[in-house]
Amino acid sequence: MYSFRNDYSEGAHPRILELLMKSNLEQNVGYGEDEHSNKAKEYIKKSIKKEDADIHFIPGGTQTNLLVISSFLRPHQCVITADTGHINVHETGAIEATGHKVVAMACSDGKLTPDIIQKALDIHTDEHMVQPKLVYISNSTETGTIYSKKELSQIHDICRKNDLILFMDGARLASALTCRTNDLNISDIPDLVDAFYIGGTKNGALLGEALVICREELKKDFRFLMKQRGAMMAKGFVAGIQFEALFQDNLYFELGSHANSMAERIAEGIKEGGYSFFTEPCTNQLFPILPNDLLEELSKNFVFSLPEKVDEDHSVIRIVTSWATTRESVDRLCESLIKQ
Amino acid sequence: MYSFRNDYSEGAHPRILELLMKSNLEQNVGYGEDEHSNKAKEYIKKSIKKEDADIHFIPGGTQTNLLVISSFLRPHQCVITADTGHINVHETGAIEATGHKVVAMACSDGKLTPDIIQKALDIHTDEHMVQPKLVYISNSTETGTIYSKKELSQIHDICRKNDLILFMDGARLASALTCRTNDLNISDIPDLVDAFYIGGTKNGALLGEALVICREELKKDFRFLMKQRGAMMAKGFVAGIQFEALFQDNLYFELGSHANSMAERIAEGIKEGGYSFFTEPCTNQLFPILPNDLLEELSKNFVFSLPEKVDEDHSVIRIVTSWATTRESVDRLCESLIKQ
Amino acid sequence: MYSFRNDYSEGAHPRILELLMKSNLEQNVGYGEDEHSNKAKEYIKKSIKKEDADIHFIPGGTQTNLLVISSFLRPHQCVITADTGHINVHETGAIEATGHKVVAMACSDGKLTPDIIQKALDIHTDEHMVQPKLVYISNSTETGTIYSKKELSQIHDICRKNDLILFMDGARLASALTCRTNDLNISDIPDLVDAFYIGGTKNGALLGEALVICREELKKDFRFLMKQRGAMMAKGFVAGIQFEALFQDNLYFELGSHANSMAERIAEGIKEGGYSFFTEPCTNQLFPILPNDLLEELSKNFVFSLPEKVDEDHSVIRIVTSWATTRESVDRLCESLIKQ
Amino acid sequence: MYSFRNDYSEGAHPRILELLMKSNLEQNVGYGEDEHSNKAKEYIKKSIKKEDADIHFIPGGTQTNLLVISSFLRPHQCVITADTGHINVHETGAIEATGHKVVAMACSDGKLTPDIIQKALDIHTDEHMVQPKLVYISNSTETGTIYSKKELSQIHDICRKNDLILFMDGARLASALTCRTNDLNISDIPDLVDAFYIGGTKNGALLGEALVICREELKKDFRFLMKQRGAMMAKGFVAGIQFEALFQDNLYFELGSHANSMAERIAEGIKEGGYSFFTEPCTNQLFPILPNDLLEELSKNFVFSLPEKVDEDHSVIRIVTSWATTRESVDRLCESLIKQ
Known part of the structure; x- marks a missing residue:
């Protein structure tokens, strides 16, 4: 059978396990402030070509989504997503549990477009309705499709124009960026979105997602939020080491x-x-x-x-x-x- | 140095790592419904002598605390804790972020007593105040002390009498149960508390806490809550395997x-x-x-x-x-x- | 012009104002426990023929909706509504702000039907999704339509069968119950829904909605919830007197x-x-x-x-x-x- | 007897009732955007000598407190209050229900001092703890005491220095400002606090508090928040008219x-x-x-x-x-x- x-049926890629083994009895400081986490962050920054990005390692994807969205929004603000979006369908109301409406828009192939985003903006006209403030996209999407560089740029543009935060769920970013039809480079992403995460759990790690915050004003106090939502691992180095293994070379x-x-x-x-x-x-x-x-x-x-x-x-x-x-x-x- | x-400075105990390695390429079902998690649960049930307990593996301690408390309480209800309690001091308001007041009582040695609990009940008299409904204790406590069997029984009694849920944070349960002055057996606990957790992170695991729900009416729909708070690991077996290693023998x-x-x-x-x-x-x-x-x-x-x-x-x-x-x-x- | x-463009019906004037300098106890509120409750109980109902006067409609829904649901549970439902469109995410997803179903005329409710149940299959637990309907609806007694009975039946709470927003109940095509009596309602409110603001009062809780297990501690959400008026008698005027005769x-x-x-x-x-x-x-x-x-x-x-x-x-x-x-x- | x-035992002062009567059948726009509300705001601005203040009328005090605090804070931030503060003791955890910890400091006479605020700051040192961001004071306090102009200035100074928002609960502001020992003028207040409310319910109105937001960056989107928390009255003019009566002269x-x-x-x-x-x-x-x-x-x-x-x-x-x-x-x- x-x-x-x-x-996410198997454990970790052997090269990840190896590094975990090798460093197992080292003493590391807690809560993600260790040397392995730092190294992993440096490797990732180099890969995405964004030296001033803030990077945080978070145990899982749902947690990353709820953490990011509740950190970036004020109480009356909502998130726009494709109706197939993971946050709309498969997270047991995790976003709403932090107080925010998920405005789900019908999409043909799991992808938002500027037109669909505009439509979401158009139906939210006054203070009796939630205020759209964040656009959530997944790449690859829940239906296996990807965003081209052009498509992503267009979404970036409408977001900028309307002061919307653009957040990309990258649970399956590795597959998106390495598929035959992809024309997006990982180093293009920080210019096009305000925050995104690089999924580890679904690409060879035991667990862990690397959240990248690109926009300056979204960085403030993020570690407070992580701690509050239970997303700051005591042994943060366990995630750090895995991303070190994933990004120290091309793994x-x-x-x-x-x-x-x-x-x-x-x-x-x-x-x-x-x-x-x-x-x-x-x-x-x-x-x-x-x-x-x-x-x-x-x-x-x-x-x-x-x-x-x-x-x-x-x-x-x-x-x-x-x-x-x-x-x-x-x-x-x-x-x-x-x-x- | x-x-x-x-x-939580080092990785995992070698016997835990070994089992992770050994089962690394097995294919397991996701979300904690795998065979390793099941085995681990059986071992734990045997150890605590409570066949009908519900056991869930959760990545971290803060997450377990916020998940349990927000699952068990209605919106107007509060949790009573020692002022030194982890939920009061070191979790960045994680409990309040789920909507519940933490009523912190002054304690001399990190431990609640029936008298202190009674005092907390006495000052909450009507609907203009939060309603005490859950008592949170840690064993061992944040100041290194432990509850004797008698002390725990007395707290159990006042909780039963006042229809309070008793929850024990066992981040350091291993140390509590094996220290020289301890007279409490792990199999005594399910009779004395309504829920507790067996800490893995601080006792040799890479991560993971085993939550044990003992009281029937608290079990319902708990996996929904786990998913919603981002506490259901896709690779749930990663925690399951570790608790398997910890409880298959005396480790x-x-x-x-x-x-x-x-x-x-x-x-x-x-x-x-x-x-x-x-x-x-x-x-x-x-x-x-x-x-x-x-x-x-x-x-x-x-x-x-x-x-x-x-x-x-x-x-x-x-x-x-x-x-x-x-x-x-x-x-x-x-x-x-x-x-x- | x-x-x-x-x-809700004008103040109050003169007979309401009169009673407010007449009792203005009486001394009343606070927080809705006064004699006027009690009398109003008795009149309403007689009108709805439900002696054991719990009745609470709440300043406004959005507040009533958010209060009721957040009081009745556990964190992972959601409310099913017509897509035109007030809670979905015109309350700035008030329900989500209390942590609950609003599952909005497409409806032709502002009305839910058993089929539509069943469809909502069918798409929520496991713990990765919110759990439907409450059905919200408005009568009259946001598009001016009403539920016939038969339609309401059928909704009641599917709710009972699936252990769903049925809640009716009656902001415009007066208009619904007195329109030419209506066949529903106010005294039919307590048998058919678990809770509903009788709108005052939109039917001649300065402000105030009378919430009626019919099902026993939903009544507990409701005044705690009211206080917590800021819905318990210090001068509760101001609402009580108005409902006294509205229900002491046929007004x-x-x-x-x-x-x-x-x-x-x-x-x-x-x-x-x-x-x-x-x-x-x-x-x-x-x-x-x-x-x-x-x-x-x-x-x-x-x-x-x-x-x-x-x-x-x-x-x-x-x-x-x-x-x-x-x-x-x-x-x-x-x-x-x-x-x- | x-x-x-x-x-809050009696209705409204006769001059307030009179104005309600007089304007009862006028047609007003809803949600507080009517002419009476506008006039009331103008009178208040003149009284407090702050033309650019934002003023909102809110049904009750608990609602005002929870609305203001949850609007001004990010999720990880807390409010500092005297232990006798209304939000700490008598609001059924209303603030916590919006997600924020209330840090209650022991005070001798219901009043915070710079020293006590400093102490609260000193014990919150890192991201494992909530972040103090707002100071809540009441004037007059829950024990009947008042703040002198000098005391308030000193609190203002420590707040500025530490980037803390200062919010004054004025449920009993009228009594505070007119008592024999008071040296604070209502027009001093906008220079000393960032937001405060002028209590109507406890000073002759049927209901209603006038929230005054003085600091520019706190004003944004406040009406969205009001609507979301159920604090935006459909007949907003009912509160507006009352404050018109209270502030058109010296009432x-x-x-x-x-x-x-x-x-x-x-x-x-x-x-x-x-x-x-x-x-x-x-x-x-x-x-x-x-x-x-x-x-x-x-x-x-x-x-x-x-x-x-x-x-x-x-x-x-x-x-x-x-x-x-x-x-x-x-x-x-x-x-x-x-x-x-």
């Missing part, structure tokens, strides 16, 4: 690349088998539409998630690859797809 | 024992050196009162925390030992204390 | 009736003028579609709200009548509508 | 004066009777220490609040006078005090 359910991008190439192979298999996709394959999440009897057959050897009925005989499923996905399992899956 | 600053208690015996040695050294204590030594936190010039001398080789002025010539410091504290460093510290 | 903008319903009959006249005028409606006229809010040049003409003598473009030449406006609307102004408006 | 329990101060002179008379009676005070009489709240048997006798004709045991034979009670307190009742009380 092999699982393609998600990209972060290698892992994203691997996940993507595994997904590409599967996508080819699906096409070869004659099947179509719910959304065009692009990153490490695939949404093929498969006949139910094939699905039943596949389920004997493979695990997927989210089977959703398309018509009487077909369902769309989600196949996710990761840094840990093996070629053998991919080959076996392709075989099963084609021979049917 | 050796640090006695806290009990959890061995580590507490080691920390305590290291602290005892140091305490003897302090006494031999002719110095006194701010609070009687008991667990892995020591609060000796030392002459400032000795302190200056020691600071060349050792790191402590919280130096606080007692009089012109003396300060109280905090010395903390842990599962990782070495005998050599303890011996060197004792030597430095005595030769002065 | 005469305003049909809303139903409450007379005022609703008057508003409706004024609206009916205007609706007839609109029809006579040959114009149509965006939603069928029913209660004291009318949404006619008028030619822009007529609108311009009317604007010289009348004030309306919400002009919204329908096509190049037509707009929909909102005309609201109230207890204070005069026949002369209605006649003048009709004249202007017909002569065009 | 005559009540000296509080200053506001006359009413405070009356309450004080009534209290003075009673204080003289108490002294003549040979009794002492718990806190020195000053404003409209008196805290005499009386023998229990006298108290029992008085209770046959008068109502007081808060009897609290001083020793076996004596209790301290609270006597409150108001704009409505009659000379006859005061004379009768004095008689009863002296003849004993």
